[in-house]
Amino acid sequence: MANIEILGFQLPFTYQQLYSGVVTLAFFAVLGLILRVILYRYGVRVLPKKIAESISNTVFYILIFIGVLGLLGNLGVDPTSLVVAGGIAGLAIGFASRTVVSNLLSGIFLYIDRPIKEGDPVEVEGVGGVVEDINVLSTRITSWDGVFHRIPNEKVFTTIIKNFSKTTARRVEYKIGISYKDDVDKAREIIYRVIDEEPLALVEPGPQVFLESLGDSAQILAVRFWAPTPQWFTAKTKVLQRIKEAFDREGIEIPFPRRVVYIKDERDMA
Amino acid sequence: MVLYTTLSRGSSTSIGGQRIELRDGDPPRYVRDGYEVLLAGIDRLLIHPAPPIYLPILGLFRHVMIPIKPAVIVGPKAEIEVVRRVVTDIAVSTPTEEVEYVDVFPLRTPKMAVYGRTADGLLCRYMFPGEGPGTVEVRLRIRSDCRHPVTLSRIVVPTSLFRIFYAPESDRAVTAPLDVTLECDVAVIRAGDEPEDMVPIPLETERMLTRRMQVEPRILRTVLAHVEEFIMDRGY
Numbered sequence: 001m002a003n004i005e006i007l008g009f010q011l012p013f014t015y016q017q018l019y020s021g022v023v024t025l026a027f028f029a030v031l032g033l034i035l036r037v038i039l040y041r042y043g044v045r046v047l048p049k050k051i052a053e054s055i056s057n058t059v060f061y062i063l064i065f066i067g068v069l070g071l072l073g074n075l076g077v078d079p080t081s082l083v084v085a086g087g088i089a090g091l092a093i094g095f096a097s098r099t100v101v102s103n104l105l106s107g108i109f110l111y112i113d114r115p116i117k118e119g120d121p122v123e124v125e126g127v128g129g130v131v132e133d134i135n136v137l138s139t140r141i142t143s144w145d146g147v148f149h150r151i152p153n154e155k156v157f158t159t160i161i162k163n164f165s166k167t168t169a170r171r172v173e174y175k176i177g178i179s180y181k182d183d184v185d186k187a188r189e190i191i192y193r194v195i196d197e198e199p200l201a202l203v204e205p206g207p208q209v210f211l212e213s214l215g216d217s218a219q220i221l222a223v224r225f226w227a228p229t230p231q232w233f234t235a236k237t238k239v240l241q242r243i244k245e246a247f248d249r250e251g252i253e254i255p256f257p258r259r260v261v262y263i264k265d266e267r268d269m270a
Numbered sequence: 271m272v273l274y275t276t277l278s279r280g281s282s283t284s285i286g287g288q289r290i291e292l293r294d295g296d297p298p299r300y301v302r303d304g305y306e307v308l309l310a311g312i313d314r315l316l317i318h319p320a321p322p323i324y325l326p327i328l329g330l331f332r333h334v335m336i337p338i339k340p341a342v343i344v345g346p347k348a349e350i351e352v353v354r355r356v357v358t359d360i361a362v363s364t365p366t367e368e369v370e371y372v373d374v375f376p377l378r379t380p381k382m383a384v385y386g387r388t389a390d391g392l393l394c395r396y397m398f399p400g401e402g403p404g405t406v407e408v409r410l411r412i413r414s415d416c417r418h419p420v421t422l423s424r425i426v427v428p429t430s431l432f433r434i435f436y437a438p439e440s441d442r443a444v445t446a447p448l449d450v451t452l453e454c455d456v457a458v459i460r461a462g463d464e465p466e467d468m469v470p471i472p473l474e475t476e477r478m479l480t481r482r483m484q485v486e487p488r489i490l491r492t493v494l495a496h497v498e499e500f501i502m503d504r505g506y
Contacts, residue, residue, distance in 0.1 A: 169388040197379050199326030203396045204335070204383035228382060228393055231327065 013075040021074030028067025036060040051111050054136055099154065100137065106157035107136040115161050123162040125155055169202060170232040172225055174240055177218025179253035184211050184219055187252050194242045195225050200235035202226040217257045273403045273441035277315040277362065285317070285360055286377040286404055300362065300372050307372050312364050315372055318471045319406060319434045319443045320361035322395040324371075325380035333426050335383045335394035336408055341423040344414040344452060352412060355405040356397035358434065358443065361471070369472040377404040385426045394426055403441040406434055411447055411462070416454040425450065431461040435468035444468060 004011040004018065013021075036056040043052030111134070116122050120131045122141065129143035139156045141149045164170070178187050188209045195207045207225035214220070223243070227235035247254060273285060279298050282291030290302040292315055300307045300315060309315075322334050336356055344350060359380065362373040383396040397408075414420055427448060436443040447462035464470070 167389045168386075168391045168393050169384050171388075199380050199382070201381070202383055203381045204385070205388060226384065226388060228327070 017074050017076065021071035024070035024074060025067040028063045028070065032060040032063035032067070035063065047111070050136060051108060054108075099152070103137045103153045106153035107134070107138075109157055110134060110139070110153055116156075116163050120166075121164040123164070125151055125159050127151065128162075164232075165229060167229055169205075169226045170229050172201075172223075172227055172232065172236045172239065174223040174243075175212065176221045176223060176243065177215055177254060178221060178247075179255045180219060182219070182252050184221070186250070187221060187247070190246045190250055190252065191221070191223055191243055194239060194246050195223075198235065198239050198242065200227045200231045201239060202228070216259075218255050272439055274316075274318045274436050274438055274443070276365070276438075277317060279313050283317070288375065290317075290362065290373075302362075302373055302375065305373065309372075312366070314365060316363050316365050316438075316472060318361055318363065318436050318438070320359040320371070320374045321429065321434060321471065321473065322359065322397065322432060323429050324361075324374040325359050325376050325395075326382065331382075331393065331395040331429055333385065333392050333394040333428055334397050334432050335385055335424055335426050336397045336410075337399060337424045338410075338422055339399060341421050342412065344412055344416075344420045344422060346417050346419065347414060349411070349413045352410045354408050354410070355400055356408055357400040357404060358397075358406045360404065363472050363474075365472075368478065369474050370478055371474055385424075392426060395429070405443070407442075407444040409444070409447040409462075410450055412450045412452065414452040416452050418454070420452045420454070422450075422452070425457070425459070427459055431459060433461060433464075434471045435465050436471055437468055442468070443471075 003014055036059060039056040039059055040052050043055055047055070110116075116124070116131050116134070116139070118131050118133060122129070122131055124139065124141060127141050127143055127149045129141045129147075129149065131139065132142050132148075133140040134153075136153070138150050138152050141151065143149055176187075176191075178184070191209045192207065195201045195209075201207060202225065205226050207223070209221060209223050212220045212222035225235075225239070244254070246252075275283065277283065277290065277292045277300075279292055280294040282289060284290075288303055290300070292309075293299045293301055297308050297310050298313070300309060323331050336354060338352065338354060342350060342352055357377050359374055359376045361371050364370045364372060378398060378400075381396045381398070383394050384391040385394050386392055410425065412422065425448075431446070431448065433446045434443055435446070444465050446464055449460045449462055451458045451460075
């Protein structure tokens, strides 16, 4: 069979080769489309949407690539050389895109492990804020002061993540120093009363107030109570202020650091 | 003492040391300790117990924790009826077909408690024991199906089962009796029949609460869901 001729140029393949090449490509394209739909539909049941989307798209493009190889093979282009060339190019791209792949895999593991999700208040890589989005390459966080942060998933996956919404309640803790002349029991009673009057401080687990140490200038009381996680910060700030106000009312002194200095008289030394 | 009454124009009352009044005027206004609401087309308000889902944080509670002091040790296959009174919140509502709460206030500092671990426990509204006006009688019919004695020091009940009934023009309020079956590792709780000669407290509709809480209806439904029974995991 004669080769195809266009405007006097003779192409190196016949109509039959072109036809079978196109059929091969079409076959893989249709197969890819079907597989993409099936994989996505089943994938979203067990995997996060973005992961299912990525997997189904990847399978689709791999099949399209095989279809193109089939087309070129039918047209007389040696696919082996293409594969070798593709392999070398792939190796080069692979080295270059090592970070991208690492981020991608970390993103997938983050989806599976789910240490954080969108809307969680977190601290990642020293950035505290709310998770806005987790995509396959990066995690986006808006910090408490409203600044947008994009953190590569590789870093998120390998660093320590603090998720402030994972628990039902969080403990608030203060160290409060009172003067040595003040009664520890009275101070404890005042603190317990303040905590009891605060709706955000939990009854169970109960609060603890105890003399923790004897400092240079003050008796140090440790104050611990629990608050619902979303209201932790509010409880922490409210109660401390109320304790200070109650101490002021009741005459409990929060002392400044003091140092007694003895001045040696030169004559005594003589 | 008449605690749960109707507040008509120009009248006032004192509840738990707080003065509440419906001031006459055009328009009339509801006033309590600096909190004010203007009313239009409403000449009277109802005072009654409030469900324990408003305070201290609206909509956060799916469960209430009722302390049982002194604790009860229930022997194998034994039955006991325990009656406790707990302090309730007070609601002031419109006497309309679709109720709107004008005000909800506590009679003592409303508090919360975690049942279980702080990591993954249940956040409950803590119901303080109390006596006298402003308290609700809770009748617990406890039956043990367990082969060994069980100590019951507190009980966690879904708010949907903690249904409050009251007698208008009185200070009497009760919950539907709670049937508690102890099955060694778990307790199953069911709400009993509605008490006679009492009326259920007027409740805000889901639509109203959704608007008030500014949350999606599906979140609210989890709060109001009518749960027939509740498994308390080692919940004694």
